[in-house]
Amino acid sequence: MILAETPPFSSHIAGWLAGLVGMEPNWLFSAVGALVVAAVILLLVVTPVGLGGVYLERKLAGRMQNRRGPNRVGPYGLLQSLADGVKLLAKEDILQRGADSPLFRFAPYLVFMAAFAGFVVLPFAPGLVAADLDVGLFYFLALIALETVGIVMAGWSSNNKWSLLGAMREVAQVVSYELPLGLAAMCPALAVGSLSLVAITDYQAGPIWKWLLWRDIYWAIAMVPAFLLFYTAGLAAAKRAPFDLPEAESELTAGFHTEYSGMRFGMFFLPEYAMMLSLSAVTSVLFLGGYHDPIGLSAPGKLFDGVWWWGLLWFFLKTTFLFLTQIALRWTLPRIRIDQVMYLCYKVLLPIGMGSLLLTAALRLLG
Amino acid sequence: MMALRNWARAVWMGLKTTWIGLTITVPYIFRRPYTLQYPEEIPEIPPTERGLHVFEIDKCIACDQCAKICPVDCITIEAEGKGKTARIRTFEIDYSKCLFCALCCEPCPTECIHMGPHFDLVGYTRDEVIIDYADRENPRVFSGEEKIPYEIVSFSRK
Numbered sequence: 001m002i003l004a005e006t007p008p009f010s011s012h013i014a015g016w017l018a019g020l021v022g023m024e025p026n027w028l029f030s031a032v033g034a035l036v037v038a039a040v041i042l043l044l045v046v047t048p049v050g051l052g053g054v055y056l057e058r059k060l061a062g063r064m065q066n067r068r069g070p071n072r073v074g075p076y077g078l079l080q081s082l083a084d085g086v087k088l089l090a091k092e093d094i095l096q097r098g099a100d101s102p103l104f105r106f107a108p109y110l111v112f113m114a115a116f117a118g119f120v121v122l123p124f125a126p127g128l129v130a131a132d133l134d135v136g137l138f139y140f141l142a143l144i145a146l147e148t149v150g151i152v153m154a155g156w157s158s159n160n161k162w163s164l165l166g167a168m169r170e171v172a173q174v175v176s177y178e179l180p181l182g183l184a185a186m187c188p189a190l191a192v193g194s195l196s197l198v199a200i201t202d203y204q205a206g207p208i209w210k211w212l213l214w215r216d217i218y219w220a221i222a223m224v225p226a227f228l229l230f231y232t233a234g235l236a237a238a239k240r241a242p243f244d245l246p247e248a249e250s251e252l253t254a255g256f257h258t259e260y261s262g263m264r265f266g267m268f269f270l271p272e273y274a275m276m277l278s279l280s281a282v283t284s285v286l287f288l289g290g291y292h293d294p295i296g297l298s299a300p301g302k303l304f305d306g307v308w309w310w311g312l313l314w315f316f317l318k319t320t321f322l323f324l325t326q327i328a329l330r331w332t333l334p335r336i337r338i339d340q341v342m343y344l345c346y347k348v349l350l351p352i353g354m355g356s357l358l359l360t361a362a363l364r365l366l367g
Numbered sequence: 368m369m370a371l372r373n374w375a376r377a378v379w380m381g382l383k384t385t386w387i388g389l390t391i392t393v394p395y396i397f398r399r400p401y402t403l404q405y406p407e408e409i410p411e412i413p414p415t416e417r418g419l420h421v422f423e424i425d426k427c428i429a430c431d432q433c434a435k436i437c438p439v440d441c442i443t444i445e446a447e448g449k450g451k452t453a454r455i456r457t458f459e460i461d462y463s464k465c466l467f468c469a470l471c472c473e474p475c476p477t478e479c480i481h482m483g484p485h486f487d488l489v490g491y492t493r494d495e496v497i498i499d500y501a502d503r504e505n506p507r508v509f510s511g512e513e514k515i516p517y518e519i520v521s522f523s524r525k
């Protein structure tokens with residue numbers, strides 16, 4: 001995470017490193033600096049996010065089933081995820097006979113990368129964004145598609161029928177949910193006239209009725225369905241119940257990652273939670289005002305205009321709320337069949353998405 | 368038109384059932400979990416529980432009735448003499464076999480073997496679950512006028 005006003009953190013590190021060895025800063029030092037920043041992001045965002053997400057999910061799942069959830073490791077079981085991580089690290093990394101070795105080994109990295117690279121464009125708070133890309137939203141959607149490649153790779157190279165079935169389902173699911181997901185994401189982008197997540201957030205500065213979800217009554221007609229659409233398609237993209245068909249543990253053992261063990265399995269496990277969180281974050285940016293609070297204190301010229309911790313607080317509150325609803329849905333709805341997923345995506349979500357987009361375009365045209 | 372109506376109804380029902388499902392599951396988050404934290408919290412055992420035996424060694428007359436009736440032959444008694452002067456050397460119950468049927472309590476002429484409330488029977492080897500009730504250090508063995516600290520339900524037919 002880099003404060004946008006200051007020169008990128010990585011160039012500081014590059015300069016410092018160059019001074020240390022007494023050389024002019026060149027591209028090599030820049031590369032090292034960028035790597036250090038990436039490592040810091042990985043350490044400060046990815047690890048707590050992934051581990052916290054896993055803990056939250058298990059705890060809530062427990063409570064929803066009248067259990068207590070993890071409570072043995074550390075106070076309230078808070079260190080459970082950490083203990084699981086250590087366990088995964090200590091486990092044997094198995095490469096089964098008949099697997100396509102390079103693909104099999106590379107697939108988890110691809111999934112991991114794709115899921116966590118999405119955090120780069122998220123505006124956590126005013127000025128607190130790693131890269132404010134002009135095409136931030138597009139980049140984010142592209143990464144979701146990239147993750148699928150990793151999953152198909154894993155399923156295909158495992159030489160296992162469950163894995164292959166999981167990968168096939170993933171493909172069937174992707175071609176169904178990508179369209180509504182894209183259409184739903186288009187609505188706010190069209191309304192704001194930008195694909196930059198920062199621009200979309202700042203467009204919603206002000207009190208709660210400035211949020212894109214219900215900016216005014218006509219917009220709400222287009223945006224509320226788009227919001228539900230994005231949320232639902234996002235569930236499918238994160239492979240969460242009721243759309244967890246590619247892993248479907250009760251039918252396919254573990255779906256595409258059946259054959260993975262140890263940390264390679266962890267590399268499939270953590271991104272799922274990262275994906276949930278980044279999708280929740282993008283949903284809150286697109287429809288719920290991102291880092292702007294509901295009373296309008298962060299609007300330009302107001303008390304908390306540009307105060308990063310205030311923005312961070314609201315960003316995380318909204319994201320966490322959406323994240324919790326995702327968990328609640330998982331423990332409420334049964335898994336649906338693959339043909340039902342396709343029915344839902346093509347026959348329900350797609351028409352609604354088209355209608356929303358059309359309405360948004362019309363409203364934009366009319367002013 | 369009909370098809371559109373059905374479609375709209377299906378969408379509405381989907382949203383509605385999801386909502387109903389959530390209103391059922393979410394309140395559970397705020398309820399107390401039922402889980403008993405076992406080693407720290409001991410569940411309340413009803414007095415009729417047929418757990419590990421409770422043995423009153425002074426009353427036993429080494430008549431071997433309990434060993435004879437046991438359907439799985441898991442009681443081994445070794446004693447010097449018989450009757451009231453008998454000295455019990457070993458009174459072993461092999462809990463890897465015992466099926467907690469309480470049949471051994473029925474024929475006992477002196478009513479000295481009971482089913483107790485204890486249920487935690489764990490061991491790393493099979494020998495560890497053979498309990499010798501002639502061992503007076505065993506907290507489940509009572510002698511003389513010692514009061515058994517829990518309610519004992521008689522399974523005796525007499």
Ligand code: SF4
Nearest residue numbers: 437465466468469471
């Ligand atoms: S409870 Fe039944 S099985 Fe166990 S020792 Fe008594 S008679 Fe034998």
Ligand code: SF4
Nearest residue numbers: 427428430431433475
């Ligand atoms: S039946 Fe009763 S008295 Fe006879 S040996 Fe068994 S415990 Fe002792």
